[in-house]
Amino acid sequence: MKKIKNICCLGAGYVGGPTMSVIALKCPEIKVNVVDLNADRIAAWNDVNLENLPIYEPGLDEVVSEARGRNLFFSTDINTAIKEADMIFIAVNTPTKNYGEGKGMAADLKFVELCARQIAEISTNDKIIVEKSTLPVRTAKTLQTILESNGNNVNFEVLSNPEFLAEGTAINDLLNPDRVLIGGSKTESGQNAVKSLVDIYSNWLSPQQILTTNLWSSELSKLTANAFLAQRISSINALSALCEATEADVDEVANAIGKDSRIGSKFMKASVGFGGSCFQKDILNLVYLCRHFNLPEVANYWEQVIILNDYQKHRFAKKIINSLFNTVNGKKIAFLGWAFKKNTNDTRESASIYVAELLIEDGAEINVYDPKVSCEKIKMDMRNLWELKGINEDVIFSKLAQIKVYDDPYEAVNSSHAIAILTEWDEFRDYNWTSIYEKMYKPAFIFDGRGVLDVNEINKIGFNYYSIGK
Ligand code: UDX
Ligand code: UDX
Numbered sequence: 180m181k182k183i184k185n186i187c188c189l190g191a192g193y194v195g196g197p198t199m200s201v202i203a204l205k206c207p208e209i210k211v212n213v214v215d216l217n218a219d220r221i222a223a224w225n226d227v228n229l230e231n232l233p234i235y236e237p238g239l240d241e242v243v244s245e246a247r248g249r250n251l252f253f254s255t256d257i258n259t260a261i262k263e264a265d266m267i268f269i270a271v272n273t274p275t276k277n278y279g280e281g282k283g284m285a286a287d288l289k290f291v292e293l294c295a296r297q298i299a300e301i302s303t304n305d306k307i308i309v310e311k312s313t314l315p316v317r318t319a320k321t322l323q324t325i326l327e328s329n330g331n332n333v334n335f336e337v338l339s340n341p342e343f344l345a346e347g348t349a350i351n352d353l354l355n356p357d358r359v360l361i362g363g364s365k366t367e368s369g370q371n372a373v374k375s376l377v378d379i380y381s382n383w384l385s386p387q388q389i390l391t392t393n394l395w396s397s398e399l400s401k402l403t404a405n406a407f408l409a410q411r412i413s414s415i416n417a418l419s420a421l422c423e424a425t426e427a428d429v430d431e432v433a434n435a436i437g438k439d440s441r442i443g444s445k446f447m448k449a450s451v452g453f454g455g456s457c458f459q460k461d462i463l464n465l466v467y468l469c470r471h472f473n474l475p476e477v478a479n480y481w482e483q484v485i486i487l488n489d490y491q492k493h494r495f496a497k498k499i500i501n502s503l504f505n506t507v508n509g510k511k512i513a514f515l516g517w518a519f520k521k522n523t524n525d526t527r528e529s530a531s532i533y534v535a536e537l538l539i540e541d542g543a544e545i546n547v548y549d550p551k552v553s554c555e556k557i558k559m560d561m562r563n564l565w566e567l568k569g570i571n572e573d574v575i576f577s578k579l580a581q582i583k584v585y586d587d588p589y590e591a592v593n594s595s596h597a598i599a600i601l602t603e604w605d606e607f608r609d610y611n612w613t614s615i616y617e618k619m620y621k622p623a624f625i626f627d628g629r630g631v632l633d634v635n636e637i638n639k640i641g642f643n644y645y646s647i648g649k
Contacts, residue, residue, distance in 0.1 A: 180374040183209060183307075187264035189294045191215035191224055191253060193349075193456070193525060194311060194342050195270030196234055200242045201353040203251035205383040211251050212260035224253035235524040235551050238350035261301045266375065268340075269294050269322075270311040275460050277567065284467035286315055286460065295322045299329035307372045310339045313405075313461055315468055316398045319362075336372035338363045339394050341401030346455065347522030359389045362397020402465045406481055409458040411446040413487040419449040419648030420494065429648025430630065449648040451601060451628030452491040454519030454529040459485060492530050495599075496537035498645060499626050503597060508542030511595040511620075515588060516602025516629075517549035517557055524551040530628065531601040532560050539581045547584045548591035550604055554584035589615065597624035603631050616640045 188199045191213045203211040215221050223233040225247075229240035243251070254260065261267060271290040276282050291312060298308065308326065310319060319337045326335040339362035344352040359380050363373035373391050380389050392400070415433055422429040429449045437444030453459075462485055469478035500507050519529035526532070535545050539561075547557055558579055565575045585591035588607075592598055592615050600607060608631055616623055625637060627646040637644045 180371050180378065181265065181307075183266045183375050183379060185209065185264045186211045186266050186268065186379075187260040188213045188268040188270055188311070189215075189257065189261075190270035190272065190312070191217075191220055191233075192270065192272060193234055193236075193346060194344070195268065196224065196232075197236055197239055197242075197344065197349040198270065198311065198342060198353060199268070200239065200246060200251060201350065202379065203246040203249075204242050206379060207246075207250055209250060209379070210263075211246075212263070213251070213253050214255060214257045214260045215253075216255070216257070218255050221253050221255050235522075236346065236349045237522055242350060257297065258301050261298055262303065264306060265304075266307045266309060266379075267298060268309045268311045270342075272456075273312045273314060273460075275463055281467055284463045284470075286313075286464045286467075288314070288318065288321070291318070292321070292325065295325040298335075299326050299331075302329065302333045302335075303331060305334040306336075307375060308335055308337045309376065310337065310398070311342055313341060313401050313457065313464075314339075314398055315464055316395050316402070318398060319394045334368070336363070336368050337394070338369075338372055338376055339397035339401075340376060341397060343401075343404065346525050347520055354383065356384070356388060359384060360392065360397050360400055361389065362392045362394040364394055402461050402468075405457050405461040406465055406484065408446050409453055409462055409488070410481075410484045412448075412450065412453045412458075413484045413491075415447045415449050416452065416491045416647075417487050419491075422648040432648075449630065450491075450530070451495045451534065451647065452488045452530040454527065454531075456525065456527040459488070459528050489533075492533045493537065495530070495626065495628055495647070496534045499534075499538065499597060499599060499624075500541055502624055502626070502643070502645065506541060507538055507596075509544070510542075510597070511544045511546055512538055513592040513595040513598045514545055514547040515549075515591070515598060515600045515607055516604055517547055517552045517560075518602045518604075521602055521604045524553075524556075526552055526556055526560050529560070529601070532564055534599065534601065534628075535561065535582070536564060539578055543581065545582045546591045546595060547582065548586075548588040549602065550606060557584050558582065589618070593618045594620065596620045597626060599626045600629050600631055603629040607631050608633075612637060612642075613640050616642060 186209055188195045195213055199211050199213045220233050223231055229244055269291055271294055273286045276285045276287040319339055322337050341360055361373050361376050363369040377389055419429045433447040436442050437447055462481055466478045466482045514531060517531045518526055562575060622643050624643045630646050
């Protein structure tokens with residue numbers, strides 16, 4: 180087994196950044212170079228002021244402050260980092276393809292392929308290549324083929340080591356994971372490579388926490404884990420609609436069924452719909468794979484998780500419009516929260532984007548407050564959505580004028596007709612809701628997409644309060 184002394188990670192994003200920071204923290208004898216094409220992002224990772232790190236993640240600043248400059252380095256010098264490394268993690272993004280074959284379903288592997296080509300071209304010594312990005316099953320084969328074609332007599336061994344961290348709890352998930360999964364080929368060199376990676380994680384994890392499988396099981400387990408988690412949310416969200424029709428309470432139902440140890444209580448919070456960079460992308464990818472392997476029943480089964488999630492986002496927006504007397508035209512709707520969940524500044528696939536779109540379509544003015552998301556990001560999210568739909572620039576310009584972003588929640592809700600809660604930030608519970616009520620048009624509405632407020636207290640103040648599944 181080769182002892183790893185130098186690691187390179189391609190991609191300094193939500194996965195690459197925190198994962199490498201923790202590896203560097205726990206393995207001070209290994210030099211960890213995190214590289215990225217995006218110079219601004221790298222500059223932010225190197226910023227002396229830790230509040231300017233490109234990712235907001237509780238506890239990340241402390242880890243970076245301890246390891247950065249010691250054995251953790253962020254740079255745009257990709258070639259040097261590749262050349263020096265014995266082990267290279269690929270953590271570039273793998274978005275859903277928005278063109279050509281598999282458009283809207285398949286994972287776009289062009290960045291991963293570019294990484295493999297660059298590694299093949301530059302490498303002069305044997306390397307272990309680790310798939311960190313979520314990839315379709317059998318991508319390791321593609322990588323191996325590209326790498327082997329370099330003709331430099333360099334040996335590459337490809338491993339799959341999917342990341343299960345959730346944003347907002349990434350550092351804790353990395354320090355105390357339920358499991359680390361490593362897939363490798365069953366050849367002698369494959370198993371040696373697996374041992375080298377196990378050796379790294381053994382610096383802080385017990386052998387029971389580290390699972391090893393074949394490559395394909397590891398790749399598929401990541402897609403499957405996300406599909407199962409998302410399926411639970413869609414299941415409870417489906418029931419939330421039935422609860423509203425029958426006067427059952429979705430939280431009570433979730434609590435009652437969650438006590439059954441076979442079901443368990445986690446991932447059963449009804450919501451305005453799941454977001455994030457992974458769930459939708461990975462399920463679409465799974466559906467695409469099933470269709471590719473001619474398994475339409477399996478594909479349709481998983482696709483329903485996405486269909487239900489879209490339904491939930493629409494249902495929430497429709498509820499707002501219907502409650503406000505069938506139109507929100509010219510009305511101010513305050514959005515509390517824009518991130519896809521609390522404790523992150525990530526907004527990818529956030530339900531807020533889709534709810535905002537529907538309300539703007541109906542003529543609303545959206546006043547947003549999120550403790551960690553910038554105005555630029557919010558406008559960029561909407562612009563990207565509309566550009567993808569082929570909406571022309573003039574229309575985009577006028578739609579963007581319907582969004583205002585505030586640094587102060589009390590200003591965002593001022594003179595609004597309704598408040599929609601899109602993210603479960605803890606601070607929302609502690610607001611002075613009586614004073615908020617006084618600042619709003621009457622009847623004052625709250626649409627709680629995250630079930631964060633106390634129904635009785637809010638009703639007592641005088642609000643018309645709607646909470647999902649109640
Ligand atoms: C990751 C995973 O890699 C993805 O497969 C998983 O499903 C979600 O999480 P994430 O870290 O969240 O992606 O993505 P992102 O924050 O976009 O970071 C990717 C980084 O790679 C970006 O900073 C981008 O600039 C960089 N990149 C991309 C490169 O350096 N080179 C490329 O060729 C492409
Ligand atoms: C997810 C997986 O949890 C993680 O293992 C994987 O590596 C990446 O994808 P992430 O997307 O960061 O992580 O966050 P997660 O906590 O899973 O939340 C995803 C979405 O589901 C959020 O929008 C969240 O608000 C929503 N959610 C979660 C619910 O609506 N109800 C729940 O009960 C749980």
